[in-house]
Amino acid sequence: MSRAISVRALAAEALADIALSGHSLREVADRALSRLPDSRDRALLTALLNEGARWWPRFDAALDRLLDKPIRRNEPVIHALLVTALVQLEVLEMPAYASVAATVEAVRELRRPRLVGLANAVLRRWQRERDTHLAALDATPATRHAHPAWLADAIAADWPDRAEAVLAAANIEPPLMLRVNRRRATRDAVAEALRGAGQTVEPHAWLVDALVLPHSTDVTRLPGFAEGLFAVQDGAAQVPADLLDLADGQHVLDACAAPGGKACHAIERADVALLAVESEARRAPRIRQNLERLGLDARVVVADAGDTSAWWDGRPFERMMIDAPCSATGVIRRRPDVRLHRRAADIDALVAQQGRILAACWDTLAPGGRLLYVTCSLLRRENEGVVGTFVAGRDDAKVVPVSLPVGQPAAIGWQILPGDGDLDGMYYALLEKSATSAA
Incomplete structure (x- = not known):
């Protein structure tokens, strides 16, 4: 079995797991890469999986135009293989003769000999009718920029003057x-x-x-x-340490802390006593590993940040970060599988969870203390919508103005959109608790 065929077949199996079975790109890629000792194979597989996930909405739609009958349900791996073939031709710009021949051979390797002719015909048809198909795909923002239609529409509604640039930025390799x-x-x-x-x-x-x-x-x-x-750590995620005005001796909370980058940055900045709360037990070890490698110390607790009875000892915090669970729509350029796994129906539940965590953690903040609410979302409902609802219901919460060299003011707080200063998309709202309030 030749090296090139093996990598393409492995990529097809892995991409089907990611795009059609809902598995994490990172976890699937790690498993697949462990099977390839050769660095060239690993590099090709990484490119096929990252770009395959990034451009799946575009080339998945292209296959609907090229096939008389869809095969994604009955033959998901071959469907994914054809997506990777189009990615090789159109994104990675690999030689057509080699990509087509290797893809057809991979069909045999995947033990689907009856589909060899179909795969060859589909790719030959793409080459003959390429301009027509590309024009059709480019006609709508969703397939032009490979975003699910609900997300392309939501970004256009929230950022009408920036939507095209935001969608395009999500497909550019970040530094x-x-x-x-x-x-x-x-x-x-x-x-x-x-x-x-x-x-x-x-x-x-x-x-x-x-x-x-x-x-x-x-x-x-x-x-x-x-x-x-x-x-x-992306630059947008390094901003919180600047906004929190950290000082030695402060008691600091990092809610929703995994993988721990913001917590570590806070401890690097000042001698603070930091509590990192993370709800997912499988992610908490990453926090501890990062602390250990960097020579830092913090208390790490696995608990729901919205249930303070499970982790708070009654000592108020002077500073806190809530890096709230969110749609992750601002980091799609780094996590391309977000566009495959997130659904419009998810947002209601996320907004409810964000508001619950914010309200619970606020009660542990000391009078005069500051809370930084952060998401990596582009959607206003998750950002100023959540913070605005919270502030409107509290007489002890004051919004502290935030301004950064890149990005733009939101109704409350500050929003960096993907591509602003070549950073990931991220939202920040800084709140201060009235000094006369009781914790």
Whole structure:
């Protein structure tokens, strides 16, 4: 079995699990990559899975135009294989003769010999009628930018002047951003070490702990990673440490804390006593692993942040972050499978959960304390909608103005949209509790 055929067949099986069975891209990719010792195979598989998930809504729709009868239900792996073939042709721009031949051979490898002729015919038809099909796909925002129709419509409704740019930005490879652990190194020293290892790296223009590399790489092989000199964190996720005005001695809560990047950043900034609360037991070890590698200390509790009886000892917090569970619509460029798994019907439940967590955590905030509500959502209902409803029902909550070098003001708080300053999409609302309020 040849190397190229093996990778394409493996990619088809994995992509079917992601797109048609609802499995996580990260988890499926990790399992699939473990079967490939060769670095070239791993690179190809990574590209096929990432771009296959990113562009699935576009090329899934293309197959509906190319096939007389859909096969996604009865032959999901072959359907996914054909999506990866179109990705090779149109996104990765691989040679047509090689991609078509390898895809057809992969059908045999997947033990579907009766579908060999179908696969060959579909891809040949795409090549003959390519311009016609591309024009039809480009006619609507959803298939032009490979977003589910409900999300394309929601973004157009919330950000009518920016919708086209936001949808396009979600399909552009993001830079790799690092956060230097200032307790162990300086930004200049880490940058110098990375350049010495052949990396192109620049300090971020206004995020004081951030370094920017133009492309993704295996960070575990970079100098300083094992020693805990830096962590991977998009610049938008580094903003909370700036907004919270952290100081030594503060009692700090990070609700919904996994994987722990914001918690670690807060501890790197000041000698705070931090409690990290995470509801998903399977994600909590990531917090502890990050703390250990970076040489930091915090208390980690597995509990529902909205049930304070399960984790609060009665000592009020001076600062807190609520990185609320959300639609993740602002980080689709890094997590392309979000567009495959999130549904419009999910938003009502998320909004209810966000409001519940915000109200519960507010009661543990000390008078004069500050709470930063954060989501990686672009949808106003999850952002100023949640915060506005909360503030309207409280006489002890004051909105503290937020302004950043990129992004735009929301009705309450501040919104970064994907592509603003080459950052992920993220929302921030800073609230202060009346100094006369009782915790």
